[in-house]
Amino acid sequence: MKTFLLSMAGAFTAMILFIFVSFVGLMLLIMAAAGSKPPHPANIVLTMDLNAQYPDQAPATGLAALSGAPGFVDLLVKLKSAESDKSVKGIYLRGADYGFGTSRAEELREALKSFQASGKFVIAHSQGMFGASGPSAYHSISTADEIWMQPGTDLMVTGVTFETEFLKGLFDKIDLQPQIYPFYEYKNAPNSYNETGYTEPHREAMEALANSIWSTALDEIAEDRDIGAGQLRTILESGPKPAAEALELKLVDKLGWPEDAEEAAKERGGGDKAELIDLASYVSPAKYNSKAPLIAVVGGEGAIVTGGGGSDSPFSSPPGFASDVVARAILDAAEDEDVKAIVFRVDSPGGSPTASDQIWRAVERAKEAGKPVVVSMGSMAASGGYYVSTGADAIMANRATLTGSIGIFGGKMALDGTFNKIGVTFDTVSVGGEFASAWGTGAFTPSQEAEVKASLKRGYDRFLQLVGEGRGMTYDQVHEVARGRVWTGEDALKVGLVDEIGTFMDAIEKAKSLAGIEADVTPRLAFYPYRKSGFEALEDVFGVSAETARAMSALSAMVGDERTQTLLEELSAVDAMNSGQAMAVGPRIRER
Secondary structure, eight states: OHHHHHHHHHHHHHHHHHHHHHHHHHHHHHHHHHHOOOOOOSSEEEEEETTSOOOSSOOOSHHHHHTOOOOHHHHHHHHHHHTTOTTEEEEEEEOOSSOOOHHHHHHHHHHHHHHHHTTOEEEEEESOBOGGGOSHHHHTTTTOSEEEEOTTOEEOOOOOOOOOOOOHHHHHHTTOEEEEEEESTTOOTTHHHHOSSOOHHHHHHHHHHHHHHHHHHHHHHHHHHTOOHHHHHHHHHTOOEEHHHHHHTTSOSEEOOHHHHHHHHHHHTTGGGOEEEEGGGOOOOOOOOTTSOEEEEEEEESSBBSTTOSOOOTTSOOOSOBHHHHHHHHHHHHHOTTEEEEEEEEEEOOBOHHHHHHHHHHHHHHHHTTOOEEEEEEEEEETHHHHTTTTSSEEEEOTTOEEEOOOEEEEEEEOHHHHHHTTOOOOOOOOSSGGGGTTSSSOOOHHHHHHHHHHHHHHHHHHHHHHHHHHTOOHHHHHHHOTTOEEEHHHHHHTTSOSEEOOHHHHHHHHHHHHTOOTTOOOEEEEESOOOOHHHHHHHHHOOOHHHHHHHHHHHHHHOHHHHHHHHHHHHHHHHHHTTSOSOOOOOOOOO
8 A cells, every 4th residue: 555655646746747847848938939039031022812812801709810811901001011111122913813892902002002102013913814803803903013914814804794683573473572662762772672673773873883983993004004094995895805915005014924923023022032921921020119109990891780790609700790899899999098099991781770870879989089080991881881980080982982872771571472372371360559460471551561661761861860960961962962872982072971082091191180190100000809819719719718729839849730730629629519519520631
């Protein structure tokens, strides 16, 4: 027994010593990792692949936050900071094959022009462009100092086409009755259910949008390529151009393969001394100034939904425009004494009026707290996207931003006739007044329809009231340019719905001005909601503490990164399955 106890004591002591030594070693590794900083190359050529799918704003939580991948606005900030980095000589772009997004192309072009004005070069390479998505792929690189094109490919820069699906013919065949009421005639989303083709107001609005977008692209491409706008229109509207012909027409500057253009970019960046660094990974060497004034950036992207967005599962895509999350972010920024102004980036087709109202009120409270609010509109800020923007001190949009759509619609699909066709019938028992059964499968009664329309009219009137207050317009003035109509940013400026044409970086400058920050001062930017680090995202997703994750990360250097990574992934998967977050976990298959 004595021998056994001594053996146990020895084993216990050895275990304690092992844990202690491992802990000390682990801490040394962590401190070494924290203290090490890779040298900043002397000659940098940034790179950016425009075929990559970037969200407008980087995700703050969930699995998507683990990657640390930036959003489009982060890339704009990085490109701006690179202007003052003497090590950065230029940027090499891989052009998009299809579309890049009309408004996004415009915003990137402005960022590249500013980059060029700081003395940096821009070289772009295209492996052919397919114009099904309009002019945005070419528009996004047209300002480049050199545009290279792969031999044997075509350059297709088409005009703008909108194609809308109409379902009324199908609904008539299956006896489905759409009862969806728009306020007013330009609120065209319900037309897909109520019509078999464009109404005159719908066609009028869509033609105006297409003409505005196409003209914007032509004007800017013509300026970049030093070709008359009329001549350019004739060239592009005549169809696809083979690479050799595109070169003759001065639409591109050189023919060559991607590696040829890359080598040309490296040569301009210093030859063998040049190092290619992805813009997404670039970190400015500028010294952090903790005393610089702080501007908060609040982002909202996607459909606007009420509350926190529903499921907490890390395996579901978190909503980018949940009213509780975005409103809270605005309020947190407003309550921070260090924040001097707020830039509210909006990229949304709309959504819940109730959710939009909640976010609008948060903007009002921020202004009441003395914080100027500037809205930067991305690709679109329509309907609810305009609703949340209307109270801002300044609204800025790109020329091609889709905005406005100040209107509302609602109703239901009466399905009883469709079910009757297959032998399904309904009977109803209802108490609590006639309106209690309004949302059943049958058609509205006349009084129910009247109540639904009255409710929608109240929503429309409130929307117009808030726009009038925010924009300094009367009800009638707003109604004249509202009625559900969508405008481009350029046309919205003419009718008073936006204040200036400008990019996200222009919105930062506007916020500086409204906050009284001197023009030559570079502010700090703080993103709200708070963006979790990779370790914090691990804790959020898998219940792994940040300290544990850091320890495992450092330990990976001792036991081999691949094995540690596999262990982490398997443990997290098992934890997800045990907690009900995953239905099943299968064996991992790795490529070798």
